[in-house]
Amino acid sequence: MSAEATARAVARAIDALRRGWPVTVSAGDRSLHLLAVESADETSLPAFDADSRANILISAARAQTLRLANQREAADPEAPVLVQRESWIDLGGAMAIADPVRDLATPLKGPYRALPLADPDVASAALRLARLAGILPAFFVAPAPIITEASAESAAIVAFDGGSQLHIATRARLPVSAAENAEIVAFRTPGDPREHVALVVGTRDDSLPVVRLHSECLTGDVLGSLKCDCGPQLHSALHQIAEARWGVLLYLRQEGRGIGLINKLRAYALQDQGFDTVDANTRLGFAIDARDFSVAAQMLKLLAIRDIRLLTNNPAKVAGLEAEGVRVTERVPLSIAANPHNARYLDTKRDRTGHQL
Ligand SMILES: Nc1nc2c(ncn2[C@@H]2O[C@H](COP(=O)(O)OP(=O)(O)OP(=O)(O)O)[C@@H](O)[C@H]2O)c(=O)[nH]1
Ligand SMILES: [Zn+2]
Numbered sequence: 285m286s287a288e289a290t291a292r293a294v295a296r297a298i299d300a301l302r303r304g305w306p307v308t309v310s311a312g313d314r315s316l317h318l319l320a321v322e323s324a325d326e327t328s329l330p331a332f333d334a335d336s337r338a339n340i341l342i343s344a345a346r347a348q349t350l351r352l353a354n355q356r357e358a359a360d361p362e363a364p365v366l367v368q369r370e371s372w373i374d375l376g377g378a379m380a381i382a383d384p385v386r387d388l389a390t391p392l393k394g395p396y397r398a399l400p401l402a403d404p405d406v407a408s409a410a411l412r413l414a415r416l417a418g419i420l421p422a423f424f425v426a427p428a429p430i431i432t433e434a435s436a437e438s439a440a441i442v443a444f445d446g447g448s449q450l451h452i453a454t455r456a457r458l459p460v461s462a463a464e465n466a467e468i469v470a471f472r473t474p475g476d477p478r479e480h481v482a483l484v485v486g487t488r489d490d491s492l493p494v495v496r497l498h499s500e501c502l503t504g505d506v507l508g509s510l511k512c513d514c515g516p517q518l519h520s521a522l523h524q525i526a527e528a529r530w531g532v533l534l535y536l537r538q539e540g541r542g543i544g545l546i547n548k549l550r551a552y553a554l555q556d557q558g559f560d561t562v563d564a565n566t567r568l569g570f571a572i573d574a575r576d577f578s579v580a581a582q583m584l585k586l587l588a589i590r591d592i593r594l595l596t597n598n599p600a601k602v603a604g605l606e607a608e609g610v611r612v613t614e615r616v617p618l619s620i621a622a623n624p625h626n627a628r629y630l631d632t633k634r635d636r637t638g639h640q641l
Pocket of ligand 2: 501503504505512513514515
């Protein structure tokens with residue numbers, strides 16, 4: 285299959301997962317037939333697994349909270365773990381395994397036992413697919429081969445994130461309140477519905493552009509959430525770029541550090557229970573930061589920009605760009621005054637995710 289065909293297969297599998305349809309993830313002749321726990325219901329589950337024998341695939345990070353009786357601790361929080369299906373684990377029980385927000389309300393049953401995984405690479409790709417679909421990383425695994433709605437290859441799922449075949453779809457003048465002289469450039473990847481954009485501000489010349497990589501935050505960017513610093517960072521970045529000779533704001537559709545809006549809001553519900561932003565992601569079964577900044581490097585390349593001054597407090601953004609051949613000649617900090625609602629979040633970024641101010 286061509287790269288575009290395999291990417292399309294991944295897109296179909298993402299769509300199927302969100303609709304609650306079973307999918308197959310495979311590598312060569314090794315396959316897992318899966319039904320997402322989050323989108324399963326009283327009709328789809330018995331159709332998928334008539335004898336209630338489907339084991340449940342989750343990530344190591346989530347398994348750690350569930351305290352599986354015989355699990356060895358995995359170094360990788362996103363490593364796959366297969367939980368043995370016990371007779372008392374019905375759909376509600378599976379949801380309690382999948383969704384940490386319910387941990388306080390549903391005192392967890394147990395003990396849970398881990399089973400050996402025959403194809404950990406295929407299972408890992410399945411967990412990654414759940415993240416791309418913006419659902420909880422938890423699946424029923426069919427005990428025997430079945431026919432599913434969509435089938436994706438594990439290598440294509442891994443490649444999907446990188447924005448292969450990214451291209452400029454269109455561009456237009458877009459005067460904004462921070463800068464009347466601006467142009468919006470829209471990017472597209474076949475098969476990936478996330479449309480990233482760049483706002484090129486000012487008139488390009490030989491000087492180094494000031495660049496900001498901004499990951500989408502609906503709550504902060506649009507609703508003015510006080511829980512994070514995204515909205516003020518977005519506006520401050522636009523003004524700083526406008527004050528420079530020229531520059532670019534890349535608006536990356538990586539809501540919730542790449543776990544999607546609904547999973548981010550689940551992380552907020554966990555923060556209401558007392559967990560910080562790092563532990564909330566881990567309890568959901570995700571990495572602390574699931575973003576891939578190589579797509580930003582590709583966008584810069586398509587804009588013919590190689591050397592930049594980068595507005596950020598996050599060294600991972602500098603490293604992510606440099607690994608893809610962008611030269612960050614200077615990191616310019618972007619600090620925002622704290623408020624009572626985001627002070628802990630900003631402290632956590634400084635203390636636990638290496639942000640520098
Ligand atoms: N999962 C999760 N995502 C969050 C949370 N708070 C904010 N975000 C997301 O974090 C991203 C904001 O990160 P950025 O401002 O781009 O980058 P950063 O890593 O903080 O680095 P800077 O460049 O220093 O701002 C957005 O996608 C937000 O939706 C949270 O508590 N949990
Ligand atoms: Zn935010």
